[in-house]
Amino acid sequence: MADELWRDASLPVTERVADLLGRMTIEEKAGQLTGYWTVSAQPGEEVAPLPDDFGEPPPLDEVIRSGLGQLTRVFGTAPVRPAEGAARLRELQARVAAGNRFGIPAIAHEECLTGFMTWTATVFPCPLAWGASFDPELVGEMAEGIATSMRRAGVHQGLAPVLDVTRDYRWGRTEETIGEDPYLVGVIGSAYVHGLERTGLVATLKHFAGYASSRGARNMASAALGPREFADVVLEPFELALRAGGARAVMNSYADVDGVPAAADESLLTGLLRDRLGFTGVVVSDYFALSFLQDMHGVAGSPGEAAALALRAGIDVELPTVRCYGTPLVERVRRGDIPEEHLDRAAGRVLALKCDLGLLDDGWDIVEEPADFDPPELRGLARRLAEESVVLLANDGVLPLRARRVALTGPLADDPRAMLGCYTFPTHVAGRYPELSLGVEIPALAGALSAELPDAELTVAAGEDVMVTDADIEAAVAAARDAEVCVLALGDRAGLFGHGTSGEGCDAETLDLPGRQRELAEAVLATGTPTVLVLLTGRPYALGGVADRAAAVVQAFFPGEEGAPALAGILSGRLDPSGRLPVSVPRHRGGQPGTYLRARTGASSRWSSVDPRALFPFGHGLTWTSFGYEDLEVDASAPTDGTVRVAVTVRNLGERSGAEVVQLYLADPVASVVRPTRWLAGWARARLAPGAAARVTFEVHADRTSFTGRDLRRVVEPGTIEVAVGSSSEDLPLRGSFDLTGPERVLGADRVLTVPATVTATR
Known part of the structure; x- marks a missing residue:
């Protein structure tokens, strides 16, 4: 109707909404x-934390008489x-x-x-x-x-x-x-x-x-x-x-x-x-x-x-x-x-x-007819992200795999669900329909590795239970003894509310590997066969005493439907590993909370018998090559509302191309409140051919040094800020500093939040 302003799409949203609200009961x-x-969901079918004592909602036809939000x-x-x-x-x-x-x-x-x-x-x-x-x-x-x-x-x-x-x-x-x-x-x-x-x-x-x-x-x-x-x-x-x-x-x-x-x-x-x-x-x-x-x-x-x-x-x-x-x-x-x-x-x-969203306008119900929710272009994106996310934690040279006789063992060796986290349809919902397929093609590691190593003799001794049985250990040990290299696939089974080792409501008492997986790993390692640990998990687990005896360690966090081919491609050497740890990997099963963002008093010291240092720190990840850092330049000073330029050259020192994640960390050695020993201020991915170098430049605004002060206002304080650049939160070969000058600044919601980085090829 002409007087119904809320129907007029040319009017401002505020006018349309005010008119509509005025007409509503x-x-x-x-x-x-x-x-x-x-x-x-049916009774007993948990797809969300469901209270049982509030009764069922009224029928839809009754509810929608007054309209519906969602x-x-x-x-x-x-x-x-x-x-x-x-x-x-x-x-x-x-x-x-x-x-x-x-x-x-x-x-x-x-x-x-x-x-x-x-x-x-x-x-x-x-x-x-x-x-x-x-x-x-x-x-x-x-x-x-x-x-x-x-x-x-x-x-x-x-x-x-x-x-x-x-x-x-x-x-x-x-x-x-x-x-x-x-x-x-x-x-x-x-x-x-x-x-x-x-x-x-x-x-x-x-x-x-x-x-x-x-x-x-x-x-x-x-x-x-x-x-x-x-x-x-x-x-x-x-x-x-x-x-x-x-x-x-x-x-x-x-x-x-x-x-x-x-x-x-x-x-x-x-x-x-x-x-x-x-x-x-x-x-x-x-x-x-x-x-x-x-x-x-x-x-x-x-x-x-x-x-x-x-x-x-x-x-x-x-x-x-x-x-x-x-x-x-x-x-x-x-x-x-x-x-x-x-x-x-x-x-x-x-x-x-x-x-x-156009839901107050005519024509809101025009929707395209979907035909395929897993088209090639989306699978391609899933593959690219899976490939970039795999982290090579350790390698004594056994990777890439060159052995002719390879054993693939462990509870996740031949299980496509090992690639899936809790908030995926096959885990979250389809488990209630045992007769239902996964809905999309999800290769298991066994099939992907077999395709990746066509000339190798691959023996698969997959475990039956993520918690590990005696039979699983015996089969894995036998397979490892007969192989030149053993790949041991360990990790989580995602689930809901206790029906998994990772996922919503699947909290852990310690950071030890689930079930008897550590026992399995120790038994396989005891065979003396060089062993590659492949971890398919939803959290980092304590690997002290296991990782240091393995020939290599590869970490993947529920890498999705293309996760197995991504892992196999890295194990074979067809792909370059470029993932970096977004969480630290603890040494001890009781090493929580163990994030790298801690004060000096949270570090290892003679004042405590507990050593909280990570086995593999935040930001860590290896490649098939190595990188060198040189020529750090840091502006000497800037006002407390200014910007500091930090530049560094990174060079590929090896014989293979690879991607380095250049990481910039800051530290505030003297502040009015206790600060972390360092924090990530920026990063840049640089892909370099053998011998090639790039100049990476960060523009660090003083706001990125800010923190919540004693009066709970966010401030930038004048003083010295330390700079460190390298390949992880612990591997920081280049260090410098700059001074912030002028008065203390109190920041508002418009503070600068990011650190732009540019990567320029150089000689």
């Missing part, structure tokens, strides 16, 4: 805050083929639009942490592998490919990436993190966000904030965080992804920080996220997080109280399905217990996002 506004899980995982809850899923989503959207008097459809969301999480879709490497690549451009390209596939299927929002910084490797969801350095997480995560958003798909930053800092590395446990660590470590990746990535959605953390659950924390979701960081998008709840305010945290006595807390804090949408933001919310608004302006605020944000 309380029930209709609340309807925009609800999600609905149309294909819910449709939950139409593709990702049960196996459907692309065309079937698209038809189902189209039918549901038609019902939603027809069911409310404004004809407004829902936002459809899906998981996409390792690709579009639906049956037959490409399975990409897990986020730890993204971090290991140190290649934000490739990660962004992957994200764009994932998002393009999702948009064609009618999906509007992806629940990724995870920007939690790795703090304790025992946490089951370590595989979902990008690494233990906030700058690495922020840069890689921002590239992923930008890749999604540039296609029109809404990226969702999670879990805001502090989830990975839980006590004892227990899933959903309280987070042990002070305000300075929260600001300088936990928060930094979110700031980067909001500003550089342009994310339009944020998801809350399950954890409480200092007794306040994130879903009920107004100072976090409104004061910090919106008022200080300027976020204007939509905050969606993690699944059942509102119900958990009552059921788990005990800060609400009813669904209505939970709704009041969450709405006031700044949660705009309840996911995955309506519980608290339905009738309990409406009743409390009508009674005056919840200000209607809180309801208007949240509904307005949801409607603004729908407007941005």
Whole structure:
């Protein structure tokens, strides 16, 4: 109608939303805050942490009379083929639009942490592998490919990436993190966000904030965080992804920080996220997080109280399905217990996002017919990222493989699922359908290595159980004794809530290898046959006493559907290893938390009997060649609002081409608060032919030396800053310093967050 301004696509979003809100009843506004899980799991089938005592949501036809905010995982809850899923989503959207008097459809969301999480879709490497690549451009390209596939299927929002910084490797969801350095997480995560958003798909930053800092590395446990660590470590990746990535959605953390659950924390979701960081998008709840305010945290006595807390804090949408933001919310608004302006605020944000997505306009239901969720171009991206993410930790010369008689043993030697993390469809969902295929071709290491070494005599003695049996050990030892070289494949089986050794709810008590894998490794090593350890894991494991006896060690973090060919190509020498550790590999099984970001008092010293030094440090990774560093140049000084130029030459000293990840670290030897001994300030990937060199230049703004001071304001202090450049956080051959001069500066939300790097070929 002519007087319905909200239908006029030429008007500003704010005017359209204000007009629409003015026409809505309380029930209709609340309807925009609800999600609905149309294909819910059956009893006992866990695809999310599910509270059992809140009852089932009302039928969809009843819910949609007042409108609906989101449709939950139409593709990702049960196996459907692309065309079937698209038809189902189209039918549901038609019902939603027809069911409310404004004809407004829902936002459809899906998981996409390792690709579009639906049956037959490409399975990409897990986020730890993204971090290991140190290649934000490739990660962004992957994200764009994932998002393009999702948009064609009618999906509007992806629940990724995870920007939690790795703090304790025992946490089951370590595989979902990008690494233990906030700058690495922020840069890689921002590239992923930008890749999604540039296609029109809404990226969702999670879990805001502090989830990975839980006590004892227990899933959903309280987070042990002070305000300075929260600001300088936990928060930094979110700031980067909001500003550089342009994310339009944020998801809350399950954890409480200092007794306040994130879903009920107004100072976090409104004061910090919106008022200080300027976020204007939509905050969606993690699944059942509102119900958990009552059921788990005990800060609400009813669904209505939970709704009041969450709405006031700044949660705009309840996911995955309506519980608290339905009738309990409406009743409390009508009674005056919840200000209607809180309801208007949240509904307005949801409607603004729908407007941005074209869901308030005619023609919103035009969706391409998807035919193939695993096309060659996406498999190619999965292969490239898998290849770049494999890390060669150690090598005494046995690699590349030249032996004629090779034994491949271990529990993951011939298991395609060894390539898959928790947030992949075959692991997350398809396990409930044992008769179902994986949906995409996923080679196992045995087949890939056989194809890679056609002239070798390959004997496969694959174990039957990731926890390892006596029979597994006996078979592996026998195969190793008869071989010139043994490849021993160890690691994790991803799962959910205790049904795996890695994944959501699969936390570890120690960092020892799962089950009897260490015993298996020691038995194989005792044969005297040179042994290559291949680790397919979702976290770093303690390898002291094992890695130092192995001929070589290769680490892959759940490398996806093309992981086995990538591993085999590196073992054979066809590919150059170029991955670097995004997390440190501990020496001892009790060496947690063991990230490299620690103060001097956390280092090895005579004051403690515990040596926390990593076996393989953050940033470490070998290649088939070696690199030399020379000619460090550092500007002598800059004002506290200026920029310092750091330049270095890196040269390929070997006879093979290779890629070096040149890493820049800073240190603040005298500061007003305790600072880490060093932190990653920037990096650059340089691929060099034998004998070739490149000049790598970093532009370091003074803001990259900032930290949260004693008064909890972020400051840049004048003084000396130390510089170190090299190939890992411990291998830093070139060192220098510069002085920051002038007054102390207090920074705002517009501070400089990144360090640009350029790579120029030289002689």
